[in-house]
Amino acid sequence: MPSPEPSKVAPPPRDGKAELDRAFSELYRSHLRDVFSYAYYRVGNHHDAEDLTEQTFLQAYRHFERARQESDGRPLRPWLIRIAHNLAANHYRDRARKPQTPIDDTHVITAPHTTEDLVAGREELGAILHGIEELSTERRDALVMRFALGMDNREIARAMGKTDGATKVLLHRAVKQLEGIVRG
Amino acid sequence: MSGEATSESFEHALRAALRPVDPPRELAARLEGTLQELSDLAAEELESWELGAMRDPRNWVRPVAAATVGAGAGAALVVLRVRSAHRRRRSRDPLQLAQRTLKAAADEARRLRR
Numbered sequence: 001m002p003s004p005e006p007s008k009v010a011p012p013p014r015d016g017k018a019e020l021d022r023a024f025s026e027l028y029r030s031h032l033r034d035v036f037s038y039a040y041y042r043v044g045n046h047h048d049a050e051d052l053t054e055q056t057f058l059q060a061y062r063h064f065e066r067a068r069q070e071s072d073g074r075p076l077r078p079w080l081i082r083i084a085h086n087l088a089a090n091h092y093r094d095r096a097r098k099p100q101t102p103i104d105d106t107h108v109i110t111a112p113h114t115t116e117d118l119v120a121g122r123e124e125l126g127a128i129l130h131g132i133e134e135l136s137t138e139r140r141d142a143l144v145m146r147f148a149l150g151m152d153n154r155e156i157a158r159a160m161g162k163t164d165g166a167t168k169v170l171l172h173r174a175v176k177q178l179e180g181i182v183r184g
Numbered sequence: 185m186s187g188e189a190t191s192e193s194f195e196h197a198l199r200a201a202l203r204p205v206d207p208p209r210e211l212a213a214r215l216e217g218t219l220q221e222l223s224d225l226a227a228e229e230l231e232s233w234e235l236g237a238m239r240d241p242r243n244w245v246r247p248v249a250a251a252t253v254g255a256g257a258g259a260a261l262v263v264l265r266v267r268s269a270h271r272r273r274r275s276r277d278p279l280q281l282a283q284r285t286l287k288a289a290a291d292e293a294r295r296l297r298r
Contacts, residue, residue, distance in 0.1 A: 021223050028219065036207035050211045057215055061222065128201035147195075147202040179194045 024064050028057060031080055034149050038081055041132075041144040042088045052091070056084040077151070078158035085141060085159065124182065131181035139174035146171055 032053070039052035060067070060083055067079050132140055138160070145151045145159060157167040 017223075025219070028215070032207055032212060032215070033204055036211070037204040040205045041202065046208065049205075050208065053207065053211060054215055054218070057219065061219060124197050125201040128198060132202075143198065144202060147198045148204055175191065175195065175198070178198070179191065183194070 020065055020068075023068065024061060027060075027064075027076055027080070031077055032057075034077060035080055035084055037148045038084050038141075038144055039088070041148055042084070042141070043091075044133075052084060052088055055087050056080060059083050059087065074158075075155070077149075078155045081145065081149070081151075081159040082161070089137075127182045128178065131178050134181055135174060135177060139170065139177065142167070142170050143174050143178065 035056050036049060036053045039049040039056070040046065043049050043052060057080075060080055067076060071079065132143060135143070141160065142156060145156045151159070153164050153167050153171070156162075156171070157164045160167065160170075162170070
């Protein structure tokens with residue numbers, strides 16, 4: 001049997017790969033802060049948040065091409081956050097544990113605030129961070145996505161695999177419950 | 185104060201408490217390095233695969249399947265893992281090496297297909 005030329009056997013999709021890598025790099029730069037913020041509020045400390053962020057982007061790199069095709073031009077941020085969410089859930093399921101570290105609120109206490117904040121708000125900010133730990137994971141996640149990441153209802157719905165309506169209700173209840181805890 | 189106004193001020197406080205957190209610079213540098221390495225190694229491996237392993241007709245079928253299954257990012261990881269496996273288990277026997285390559289590529293392709 002004659003040997004075909006090597007270049008005709010399995011042409012590697014180099015151009016496609018280069019384009020994919022460029023697109024992934026853009027996605028990474030745009031959303032590193034989002035993923036890290038989500039991870040940080042989810043796991044409660046910088047060290048685990050770094051690990052979760054790394055794992056999220058490596059996983060995203062593996063499935064990026066398919067996700068891009070299936071997204072049909074929609075933003076991929078909800079997809080990234082969903083990966084982080086699933087990895088965090090697996091992490092806690094595997095080790096049969098819940099987040100044990102309270103959210104480190106150092107960044108809130110030490111960050112520059114206005115005089116008004118310092119007088120009236122600092123205690124409340126701390127109370128919010130502690131109160132949020134009493135919420136269910138689902139409510140906590142929804143609040144982080146809305147207030148830390150600035151995601152709208154539709155994006156949150158996609159990240160959580162819910163309908164827009166269910167997401168709206170979830171957010172409303174989460175805010176109310178937290179408000180009851182903090183100001184109760 | 186009405187309930188709505190209370191909620192509004194509470195949402196304002198929530199925004200202030202749940203501010204985005206900047207990732208450490210080391211994380212960004214490390215992650216960029218890892219992703220760049222993945223990309224470079226994949227390209228390099230594709231080249232050597234093409235020039236070396238493809239000369240042997242016995243090696244055609246499975247790599248073609250692997251490349252088809254995981255074009256782009258997926259393929260990059262197939263070759264990366266195959267490469268890692270080679271590093272762990274170097275062999276001087278070319279036939280054995282080729283068999284391991286094919287097995288590793290097929291395993292990885294199956295994993296990506298799932």
